[in-house]
Amino acid sequence: MGGWVEGDPAGDRRFLDLPAPFELERGGSLPGIRIAYETRGTLAPDGGNAVLVEHALTGDSHVVGAAGPGHPTPGWWGGVVGPGAALDTDRFFVVCANVLGGCQGTTGPSSAAPDGRPWGARFPEVTVGDQVRAEAALADALGVQRFAAVAGGSMGGMRALEWAVRFPGRVAGLFFLASTAVASADQIGTQTTQQAAVRGDPRWRDGDYPLDAPPVDGLDVARRIAHLTYRSAAELEARFGPRLQEDGRFAVASYLQHHGAKLAGRFDAGSYVVLTEAMNTWDVGRGRGGVEAALGRVTARALVAGVDSDRLYPVEQQQRVADALGVPLRLIRSPYGHDGFLVETAVVDALLRELLAG
Template sequence: MGGWAEGDPVGDRVFLDLPAFRPERGGVLPSVRVAYETWGTLAPDASNAVLVEHALTGDSHVAGPAGPGHPTPGWWDGLVGPGAPLDTDRFFVVCANVLGGCQGTTGPSSLTPDGGRWGSRFPEITVGDQVRVEAALADALGISRWACVVGGSMGGMRALEWAVAVPDRVARLLFLASGAVATADQIGTQTTQQAAIRADPRWAGGDYDPADPPVAGLGVARRIAHLTYRSALELDARFGTRVQDDGRFAVASYLDHHADKLAGRFEAGSYVLLTEAMNSWDVGRDRGGIEAALARVTARSVVAGVDGDRLYPITQQQQVADGLGVPLQVISSPFGHDGFLIETRAVGALLRDLLA
């Protein structure tokens, strides 16, 4: 299907410094740094730009190997590159680390002007705030209208917010494995994850020592989250009741592994802040409700979900598809929510159709 290959041109992570930013719920960030990567070449009229929005623990590194500033290989590696669905011979692909994140964009682990870390002083942020920062990035890059905005899960929220907040700036939209508003189930599992982090004494109210972070709490949060990202059937088929030589249930060992990996690459402060932004997500707030908000969208849209997704059930994408007046595309996958990351062939086919 194409995709990034050794030797292909890839953008290094670059930074844009923005002036003071006022989040909608109060407070002020005296400056905001945005870390982003690009692939391909921007057309002289800037008409070929595609914005890719990463999910909760993702970053700007959509494609390419792991490296400095990219703790993991590209999370949609096969989808970006010459001849790939996001064909870098045609498109200029942009992905920025989200406001509040921890892979180069300003977040709770960033330094304040007084030289300390933001920690608990970091203001509450919303998905709308995150998109306003991305709009400033688009302005700086000279992109007045995206050829396409693409996102899954938390990235789907930002993609939809773009298409609703500034419809004239989004020509096409791929909304994947996400919802128009947080559900009680999502808020419940995410606040439980936050509670696990807060219960770690190292959390210190959010002002933890960066040399001794609350990895135990973050690890428990990831275990809970990871269970919601996969399906019960898949886990049972893979691990069943198997006990490893080290005495651990195989599934517990698998979750330990994912907990350790996340704790090694992610900040607990960003985890709490970003899950709270997801908890407050409601595209219809202050817009007369979800239906009225979706009616603002002018982008040619594809809405897709994963059939076994227990976290963002397909009914949530059906609501968005109905509101946008498009058919719902269902990706069949045993993996559940993580299907949006794993089923790149199916996602690629949707992208090719949308961008044809």
């Protein structure tokens, strides 16, 4: 299993244990949860300099920093977090938590249940709202009553928006990037197909696989499907076209295999299924009178941005949020598709500076 398990090096992770039962929006509960998180910088005496950064589907709490024990990859948004960056850690107290249902230290399917065995198939369904309520408990424990900003892209953008709607008094600034207010049929269709690839691996065992024999082949294929939605068709054509390698394989197929194997080496298949399902059920307007009514609750200063070549979360989805919030949509021009929110760090850095300067 490619995620973090008890006994592995903790790296920069810290942990918050919430021993009380945690009730879930879609029914059921967890007897207690653990939240893995990292912080950078120092919290001001008035607590007003805290910024919450929300990771995407296969991200984690290691938003900035080098690879090392406990961290197989370097910080995923190091271009915008750190000394001198938009989220200047000499100025801001930056918080990033691994999401509920994840596999990098926060309670998820690979975590130990009360009987000592991994939760596996017994792990209940979680929602974006559940994940945000867990993060709110972390903020309480850290002494943060109001964030100067909550920022995230993709799945992280969903949580950032949920924060601004659910806890308007706790969010001064909202940075909503390359995401949506409600899952579309296209996104649900893509993600349920990825789930089918995971479940089709014989080692899946209905979700109760041993952690030393995970369904890596299914996760590999799921990631290949996902990666096609993360990059643009124009970029793939320019980089690979129909070119064959010396071994007779299409270059683009080799590229996708590389990314599939890479994820299978650092992530858990059970978390992949749980988190994509949380994304499938995402609708900020559910129980709130619809999307526009829900966004009417937002009081935060908001900056909404999208990537012009994004085919996973096309810009009309960010336009809907921008229109409801009464702000202009900021376009990031990039050939990299959805991954532009991670690749185009100079533009993202400038947008974050603009939001925080307000």
